[in-house]
Amino acid sequence: MRASVIQMNQGSDKAANLDQARRLIESAVAADRPDLVTLPETWTNLGGGRDARRAAAELLPEPGGAGGPAYEMLRGLARAHGITVHGGSIIEDGGEKLFNTTLVFGPDGTELARYRKIHLFDITAPDGTGYRESALYGAGSDLAFFEVAGIRLGCTICYDVRFPELFQELRRRGAEAILVPSNFTLQTGKDHWEALMRARAIDTQCWILAAASYGSYEERGATRSVYGHSLVVDPWGHVVAKCSDGTGWATARIDPAVTARVRAGMPLDQHRDSARAWVAKAAT
Template sequence: MHISVIQMNQGSDKAANLAQAQRLIEAAVEADRPGLVSLPETWTNLGGGRESRRAAAEVLPEPGAEGGAAYEMLRGLARRHGITVHGGSIIEDGGEKLFNTTLVFGPDGTEVARYRKIHLFDITAPDGTGYRESALYGGGSDLAMFDARGIRFACTICYDIRFPELYQHLRRRGAEAILVPSNFTLQTGKDHWEALLRARAIDTQCWMIAAASYGTYEERGAARSVYGHSLVADPWGHVVAKCSDGIGWATARIDPAVTARVRAGMPLLEHREAARGWVAKAGA
């Protein structure tokens, strides 16, 4: 199965972001014929402040009902091309709180997964810039997984990558590939992005599929930068596809035989389960 990770340079103009995403997906499908395409985190809006985010948010329908502009665009692309469309994440209008939410549509346009980001990005970057995702967003609590062409996928978003226990749990639940749409800051990304993705690939023996936003955007009058470098890493931790700077995409072949070979040669899950007695002893 071939998978394309889409790298965008979105801003606060939702209509322009939708047009950019559709153009890139159409180009990737024409060039590489992927079975699944993946967009970055909050690809419908990046920057512009609270009002811009609220304006870009969509109330998500019950599966099967009609949704907003981004929802219907993703569903339509999946159906038109007969592929699985992983919609990175969009801003969900949850009423009092917004949510950073992934949507996935199968080849017939049916919604097959919905995931709200669990770990919220409340940090201070090395340059002193503060990020407080929880000031506007609520956190999710439910996991989401889906099957596409015989491969079991799991959904995560950006900051989730720093919490290996989540990824171990997804592996125990059968994940073979884990999606990580992101808006990694330039400062954290240049030091941690690839290292974290490769580490999660190695310790879960899963494929990491990470579409990311690239470039600069405006946030309340100040310029901010995101790292990009969208990539796919295999279960051995090799980066097998990666975007250059700028907008575009990268495509990799997800091979279940590679997954099986890595897991058979180094059965980490079985060893981990066999050694769990130390947890009880440590808590005694």
């Protein structure tokens, strides 16, 4: 399976963001002929404050029903190019709360998966900037999976990557690759981005596909920056594809034989069973 991670520089203009995403996906498809493309986190909106986020939000239909502009664009691109489109995440209108939600569409336009971000980004950055995702967004509670070319992929979003227990559960339930669409801040990204993605690949022995936003955006009169460096990591922890600065994409071949070889040579799941038994015994 060939997979392309798309790197965007989105802002608060939803129509412009949709156009940018479409152009990048179509360029990646034309150049690299991937089976799967994946977009960054909240690619329909970045910046502009609460009003801009609510304006960008979409009510999601029942599977098979008609959705909003981003929903229909993703479904249409999947169908038009005969590929699987993992829509990073968009802002879902959940009524009182918004949700940071992944949508996945198969080559015939069928919706394959939805995932609401579980871990919300409520932190204070080293420069004192506060981020309070929970002030506007609700948290998800369910895991989500889909398949491409016989490979089982699990869904996460951005801050989820700091919680290895989630990734271990995805592996336990059969994931061979895990997607991490992101808007990593520049400050956290320069120190933690690649280290975290490689760590999750190594400790789950899964491929990690992380499409990210790049560049600067305006938020309530201040300029904020996101790190970019969209990448693909193999199950041994090697970065096998990475975007340069700016918008674009990177493509890699996701090879199940590599996954099998890594897992056979170092059978972590068997060893974890022993560790779990030891912990359970120690707790009694």
